[in-house]
Amino acid sequence: MEILKQLNLFTxxxxxxxxxxxxxxxxxxxxxxxxxxxSKTVGWTLLFIGIGxxxxxxxKIKKAENEKAIGEKIALGLIAFGLLIQAIFIVVIPITDAYxxxxxxxxxxxxxxxxxxxxxxxxxxxxxxxxxxxxxxxGVEGYAEINLIVKGDKKFxxxxxxxxxxxxxxxxxxxxxx
Numbered sequence: 468m469e470i471l472k473q474l475n476l477f478t479x480x481x482x483x484x485x486x487x488x489x490x491x492x493x494x495x496x497x498x499x500x501x502x503x504x505x506s507k508t509v510g511w512t513l514l515f516i517g518i519g520x521x522x523x524x525x526x527k528i529k530k531a532e533n534e535k536a537i538g539e540k541i542a543l544g545l546i547a548f549g550l551l552i553q554a555i556f557i558v559v560i561p562i563t564d565a566y567x568x569x570x571x572x573x574x575x576x577x578x579x580x581x582x583x584x585x586x587x588x589x590x591x592x593x594x595x596x597x598x599x600x601x602x603x604x605x606g607v608e609g610y611a612e613i614n615l616i617v618k619g620d621k622k623f624x625x626x627x628x629x630x631x632x633x634x635x636x637x638x639x640x641x642x643x644x645x
Contacts, residue, residue: 478520485513501623504616508592512553519546553594560593565611568639569628573617576644579626583619590616599632606634 474482489510495502522543529536560566573579574586595613602608609632617624629643 474521475524478517478524481513481520482517485510485517488513496625499622501618504618504623504625505590505592508594512550515546515550519543519550522546556594556596557592560595560597560613563597563611565597565609565630565632565639566593566613568630568641569611569613569615572641573626573628573644579617579624579644580619582622583617583624584621586617586619588618590618595627602634604634608632608634609639611639 487510488506492504492507492510494500495504495506522539525539526536526543529539570589573589580586593613593615595611595615597609597611597613599607599609611630611632612627613630614625614627617626627645628641629645630639631642632639
């Protein structure tokens with residue numbers, strides 16, 4: 468109960484909302500509810516913000532008691548760094564050529580259409596990674612792994628798509644879809 472005393476009302480509310488949204492995110496996949504599938508990502512983000520709020524409160528309490536809070540400061544820094552990286556990826560991934568190639572491939576994928584129906588759209592929050600490098604001949608090669616939600620008229624599906632770009636090719640090539 469000592470931990471609960473260290474949480475202010477906003478942090479408690481945020482943590483409860485985060486856990487509720489996370490629970491919904493997992494339950495909607497299990498039960499086949501096709502509404503707000505982005506809730507898992509939103510829930511995890513809110514949970515980490517809530518944990519950051521808890522750590523911030525602990526730092527203030529320890530400072531008032533003249534105690535050191537190095538562990539809390541390090542953890543708060545790591546959470547802030549992680550959230551910053553996530554925000555950058557959420558903004559950057561949709562404007563990459565790899566993402567465009569992934570969306571085009573998924574839009575016309577017959578197996579995916581058979582499973583989810585006509586594709587209505589994609590989730591708002593793509594997650595993943597993409598990396599590019601220049602080879603010795605000056606060509607660009609790369610690898611991308613993108614996780615997104617495919618929204619069909621029958622159902623929704625979480626999809627991970629893997630792409631590569633060869634230095635001698637101008638286009639990204641899909642090498643796998645899970």
